[in-house]
Amino acid sequence: MSTPPPARRTSGWVIGRAAGAPIILAPSWLLAALVLTLLFAPTVRSRIGDVGAGVYVVALVFVVLLFASVLVHELAHGLVARARGQQPHEFVLTLWGGHTSFGGAAPTPATSALIAVVGPLANLVLGGVFLVAARAVDATSSGEPGITSLLLYSGAITNGFVGLFNLVPGLPLDGGRVLEAVVWAATKDRHTGTVVAGWCGRVVAVGVFAWALLLPLVQGYQPNIGEVLWAALIGAFLWSGASGAVRGGKAQRAVDQVTFATVGRRAATVGHADSVARAGAAAAAAGAQEVVVLSPDGRPAAYVDRAAAASVPAEAAGTTPVTAVAVPLPVGAVVDASLTGSALVQAVGQATRLAPVVAATVDGRVVGLIRATDVIAAIRS
Incomplete structure (x- = not known):
């Protein structure tokens, strides 16, 4: 196996x-x-x-x-x-x-x-x-x-x-892996093969237990308790493996569909010396949800906490530095927004070890933010 x-x-x-x-x-x-x-x-x-x-x-x-x-x-x-x-x-x-x-x-x-x-x-x-x-x-x-x-x-x-x-054609058995490959070849979708073979594995698990329990009854004699217990253990093992395969196939399909467009939030950029008012104007002009603050060397250094920015009175927004309402981004908390699927998920997983929110860039230009919670929610859904 x-x-x-x-x-x-x-x-x-x-x-x-x-x-x-x-x-x-x-x-x-x-x-x-x-x-x-x-x-x-x-x-x-x-x-x-x-x-x-x-x-x-x-x-x-x-x-x-x-x-x-x-x-x-x-x-x-x-x-x-x-x-x-x-x-x-x-x-x-x-x-x-x-x-x-x-x-x-x-x-x-x-x-x-x-x-x-x-x-x-x-x-x-x-x-x-x-x-x-x-x-x-x-x-x-x-x-x-x-x-x-x-x-x-x-x-x-x-x-x-x-x-x-x-x-026998059902995961987690090797025959299930062969069935998975056949369905994958026919549908051009690996994950469909995994789910189909996983459901077949569930049928096999139930069949193993039913064979030990029901076959003797049909033939007119009492089931052997030892054989029934062994069949129950084997069936439970097969059911667990098959169910894990079904869940894994669905989860991997969700992972393959992850892109910046599905998990990211567009962001405008402002300089570290700009004001809260300037940050709001930049976001509105770009139609963005988020604002990233750039350091003097152009690195994404922080992002604006929208709740904190909203609490700044309108009359003070023009004189309040954007850094007063920003959350720092550690060096390295950046991912390539052009990645997709498992490559993007892995990159986000690495970057979010530094911070739960990371900047997304394309050719070095900040295009948005990605939150670890959004990626997890997209996979689970």
Whole structure:
């Protein structure tokens, strides 16, 4: 499964590196290893008998093989991504399996689909290798299948399941990423693809839970409480990922529509020695909402607080310096008004670390102001 790059590295133990990125074992993996070992132990006991703690050792070996298969899945994503120009950020093994994050979004539908599909295909190939090896062991065995055969067949089954399940067309599964790419290619809109694949993921999440709960009832027997609980957990995980994708697709579409015209406010400019009256006249002449005060070197140094300016009596406006009703703009609190979409949002995000209001310029000329709150409101709407 692939994800956008995290704000910081995932916490956990770095156990290696591949494709220029760390391989991280998240703390939640220990919980998964413990639970899966306990769940697989009865199967081992039924095949090899009660050999005491050895049952759990064999079960743990199975779990390690399972997560090694997950790692192969994630490495397939990362290696193909790197070959297609996307640098992997990290490979993480977690409670739910694993994920790979990249340093940016795929540039084309074909690249996105290719990166997504190689993970499940790697599992299917690995499952085939396990199956061939298991049958080879059986062919050379003179008695009942032993521990090696059990582990190999388990590897074949789990890899086959992981590969096929991940090809189901719904986010956050890899098949959902492929569906997203197909819709993106058909509509020429990446975000439509994300929303469609996210809704399909929600359907899959509900279907997983319904399969475990309703199928037994339809067939006339009681559902297994353990299977229902596992299905509920998996369904909740899928629902959360799918819902996040739907929200993310809508938010990213809003981000792509951000321009200075949608989030900025036009501004007139005055000198630092001008009066409040002169600032008001300049704004009226330019049809602007705001006034920016320029320093002697032409840099946007402040902007007029409209409430403060309105409180100045008319008879005093001509003698009151505009700096008396201005809010300073730190050096660097400037963005390029010709930027659009995520580039503009990122630029505003950087500049508003210095001040909540920044000047917008075109070729060095001040054209307006942008407030961080206006950008946030435009994205949320």
